[in-house]
């Protein structure tokens with residue numbers, strides 16, 4: 001889950017320039033990126049190396065894409081597009097500038113009751129969401145990643 005601004009050897013995309021790593025998960029690295037035509041602004045691009053995908057991680061990925069395409073909610077990160085080349089599958093998502101909720105909590109050691117209540121109230125709005133999500137602070141947005149039904 002580490003972030004870095006080293007751009008050497010980053011995956012190349014036709015329409016986006018990847019600018020910095022936002023973090024790494026089980027089977028992908030997520031980068032901040034800008035649209036080359038500038039119409040779409042800043043996005044987060046999840047880059048999945050195809051050669052590292054097993055049958056089960058491919059199934060998880062397809063589920064993730066299917067679910068993210070269906071969910072439209074102000075507090076759920078929107079998947080705008082996905083594309084692929086010979087080496088990578090790219091999920092192009094809304095960029096959450098506030099970082100990762102778990103890092104936020106760790107950086108504070110503990111949350112004040114009022115802060116915990118603020119986050120829990122937002123989580124309470126996901127009553128229809130049966131997945132165990134990865135959380136990123138935006139106002140607060142949820143990415144449905146690492147699905148665990």
Ligand SMILES: Nc1ncnc2c1ncn2[C@@H]1O[C@H](COP(=O)(O)OP(=O)(O)OP(=O)(O)O)[C@@H](O)[C@H]1O
Pocket residue numbers: 001022023024025026027028029030044046077093094095096097099100134136143145146147
């Ligand atoms: N839309 C986003 N905006 C900003 N940062 C993001 C976004 N999506 C992911 N990240 C960052 O990239 C990191 C890696 O995300 P990724 O989805 O690959 O893995 P994860 O969900 O953290 O873990 P896992 O895949 O193991 O469940 C996250 O921890 C987060 O810090």
